[in-house]
Amino acid sequence: LLALRRAARAWTPLTPLLSATVPDAVELADDEVADLLGQGARALSAAGVEVHWPREMARKLTARAVIGPPEGDGPDALASGAPSFLSADALLAFDWSFAVGDQELSRQELDRLAEANRPVVRLRDQWVLVDPEQARRARARQDRKVTPVDALSAVLTGSTEVDGRRFEVRPTGWLEGLRDRLADPEGMEPVGQPAALAAELRDYQLRGLNWLARMTSLGLGACLADDMGLGKTITLIALHLHRQTDQEAAGPTLVVCPTSLMGNWQREIERFAPGTPVRRFHGGRRSLDDLADGEFVLTTYGTMRLDAAQLASLNWGMVVADEAQHVKNPHSATAKELRTIGARARVALTGTPVENNLSELWAILDWTTPGLLGRLGTFRTRYAQAIEEGKDPAAAERLSKLVRPFLLRRRKSDPGIAPELPPKTETDRAVSLTKEQTGLYEAVVRETLAEISGADGFERRGLIVKLLTALKQICNHPAQYLKEGKPRIADRSGKLELLDELLDTILAEGASVLVFTQYVQMARLLERHLASRGVASQFLHGGTPVAQREAMVQRFQDGEVPVFLLSLKAAGTGLNLTRAEHVVHYDRWWNPAVEAQATDRAYRIGQTRPVQVHRLIAEGTIEDRIADMLGRKRELADAVLGAGESALTELSDADLADLVELRGGAR
CATH class of the missing domain: 3.40.50.300 (P-loop containing nucleotide triphosphate hydrolases)
Incomplete structure (x- = not known):
């Protein structure tokens, strides 16, 4: 009786038990059952009274986002179905999937739950215990369309945030195939060293070439962030030669670099890709007349900023930003003009992808694959501040999942890298x-x-x-x-x-x-x-x-x-x-x-x-x-x-x- 009195004080629908001869059962109204699912259970728990529900009564309505093309468009459709992620031309469905226990609900069943307006509903030969308000909110969720890059961002992290709550994400169709391919970088058939390359790539350079070739062939940008001296330049030259063998990818490559590195680029191209045309778009007599398909065009960040409109008018097979930390300030004129130059592929090269803060990483990756990390303000709130200030440990893991496929970082001290290097x-x-x-x-x-x-x-x-x-x-x-x-x-x-x-x-x-x-x-x-x-x-x-x-x-x-x-x-x-x-x-x-x-x-x-x-x-x-x-x-x-x-x-x-x-x- 003492326990019953304490429970009744915490939750008044139990009061009839106090006057019953044998206080073993009480009938509850629908609204009382609904209350017991939430506030009532919390009040009783605070009073030291546990609430147990029948095991066979499924009572948790879960939701997860389903993103991708129609269900019939399977993972094998990746090659033909995937759009370019550098544009927002295609939109993908953002649907919702709901389940009670381990049973996924059809849209009709969800409607029945919401319309019943009762906490206990008979569904698939079992009683389902669901908060009516939760069911109504679930049905009210509107399906919408999202850009491919927004969809990719969600499926890589495995979750998305809606109305301040985080939901699990499941991809469909070629988006599912793309996620699996990005998660397994070694799973793709190696492209091999281009026949036109006058050098023997080291093993880690070949792996870098395979990675770049895969990312750019999927219409995705990439950032090669190897340490200085590991051969980013020769790897990029090999990528250019490889892409010339594919009619859809072929085209001139624009390299934007600091003035001090132009001579080095030209020499490396002439040395490792003999016969490949290369010109400098720099100085008073610069010209882009008679641009050949497989040509390298070298320019500086300063010249690019001045002549961005002219450069943007051409059909580039690939644009490369060398020492990409030069555009780590997304609000600078240099960064803004670089974004106006379109290409079938964008590659950033840098030995220091993050010098001071995570916003610099955002600036580089938002150029290579625009929209991947969301808007800068959102990124700062969701990731940068949470990670740098130690507020959300899970944020670092989510960002790692999101960034890992798009940034290849090797250090000279990494296992398997230093042995590949000559001592000098x-x-x-x-x-x-x-x-x-x-x-x-x-x-x-x-x-x-x-x-x-x-x-x-x-x-x-x-x-x-x-x-x-x-x-x-x-x-x-x-x-x-x-x-x-x-x-x-x-x-x-x-x-x-x-x-x-x-x-x-x-x-x-x-x-x-x-x-x-x-x-x-x-x-x-x-x-x-x-x-x-x-x-x-x-x-x-x-x-x-x-x-x-x-x-x-x-x-x-x-x-x-x-x-x-x-x-x-x-x-x-x-x-x-x-x-x-x-x-x-x-x-x-x-x-x-x-x-x-x-x-x-x-x-x-x-x-x-x-x-x-x-x-x-x-x-x-x-x-x-x-x-x-x-x-x-x-x-x-x-x-x-x-x-x-x-x-x-x-x-x-x-x-x-x-x-x-x-x-x-x-x-």
């Missing part, structure tokens, strides 16, 4: 001269060659050495050649722009780098420039005392200073700097053996990680010519390398003019 990878990185550098270079060549033509003997040799030194300094930075006291450093040198690009990526990876230059003055300029950017560096040169030298090495090895500037002569031997994963040769030495010794400061016993060597070369200049001799003309190279600059002083006037003449390569 050396890359010549071509850069263009700025207008200021071009003017200085041409003036010095013109004036000094005139002097040399009227001189002989010792005087002539001295003038040639002076010319070579001046040209190398101009290639480095105008302020070095002009010996300016307090110069403006930024935006005057192509090499410095490229160095900034390299350092941004290297430091974002948490790696360390050695930067060698043969000129103390140039190192001082770099030191000042890095300080203005807030990048920690230190400079070791011939005048550095031994004790200080040892302390600097220790600081670098301990990871306290990520950028170590070094004078080539002073630091080319005798140092153990195995903390460095990258070595940058800012200017070229005439003898590669000296460069190799400097590189060996990092690449030596004790080094456990692959070393990336970057040689900066001013395109179209004497540096380019020397690099060409080092790489291809071994006989002449041996003569030059054996004696250094002195061999060049013996060249005829005509040969010397040919060596130092500026050929293209300038902006």
Whole structure:
């Protein structure tokens, strides 16, 4: 009786039990049964009274979203039925599926539940206990249409949010097949290395090619976010060649990249895809006339921003955003104009998909596959804030499921990646001269060659050495050649722009780098420039005392200073700097053996990680010519390398003019 009194106080429909001779049963009205399903049960539970329902009485009405084409359009229809996800031309059905217990209801049965307006209804030879209000809300849910990319987003995460509540999602038709295919990246038949590629792709590069080929063939964008040095460029070139074998995918490829990387792109294409037409859409005489189907067009983010309308008017097979972190601010003019350029496929390349916050990831993936992550404001609320502030642990898992198929991220430290790398990878990185550098270079060549033509003997040799030194300094930075006291450093040198690009990526990876230059003055300029950017560096040169030298090495090895500037002569031997994963040769030495010794400061016993060597070369200049001799003309190279600059002083006037003449390569 005490228990009954407590229960009746909590839920008044039990009051008749208190006056019954044998309080074993009570008849309830429909509205009382409905109340007991919700508020009544909670009130009794708070009073310490449990409510048990008959096991055979199914009483939970569940809902889940069903998204996709009509049920008859099965998973095998993927190839023919799937639309391009870069457009919103097609709309897919967003239906609802309801079940009581483990039995799915037909629409007629749901109507019966709602119209009965009773909590207990006879359905399929059993009593069903359902909140009438819940049944009415379920029937009121309107089926609607959603874009393919919205549908894909929902089925990849496995749930969708409606009216503040999260519901399970089930895909149908080809959408189900697409989900399964994206969930199993290894399940697709490999495309193999293109016959036209003049290189042997490493295993992980082949996997990257297969992934890119699959994503782009499905009309989906992709972001290849491998670490620097893993070969994103050659993988993309292989993708371009592969797509040319498919009539529907073939077409010109537009590569948008920082100015400092244009020369490198052109060289890599000419090296790995010989015969493939490539042009630069850059500078005053840029043109897109007579564009070939399988052509590469290289442009800069700045030029793209200016000429977006012209670029958008063409039918691109693929658009590539290299160093895609340049468009991490979706509100920038650069990002907005890039979005106006249509293509059958979009690919982003970056070593740092997230530098500061998750909104940067949104900006990149919303360009490659627009709409995938929803609107930026919604994304920030649903994912970015929830994850960054630790509010919703499940949000990180949902975002991972959503992003994983569209972003391929491999690090040099990943299992199966580092063994594929050679212990040392050396890359010549071509850069263009700025207008200021071009003017200085041409003036010095013109004036000094005139002097040399009227001189002989010792005087002539001295003038040639002076010319070579001046040209190398101009290639480095105008302020070095002009010996300016307090110069403006930024935006005057192509090499410095490229160095900034390299350092941004290297430091974002948490790696360390050695930067060698043969000129103390140039190192001082770099030191000042890095300080203005807030990048920690230190400079070791011939005048550095031994004790200080040892302390600097220790600081670098301990990871306290990520950028170590070094004078080539002073630091080319005798140092153990195995903390460095990258070595940058800012200017070229005439003898590669000296460069190799400097590189060996990092690449030596004790080094456990692959070393990336970057040689900066001013395109179209004497540096380019020397690099060409080092790489291809071994006989002449041996003569030059054996004696250094002195061999060049013996060249005829005509040969010397040919060596130092500026050929293209300038902006």
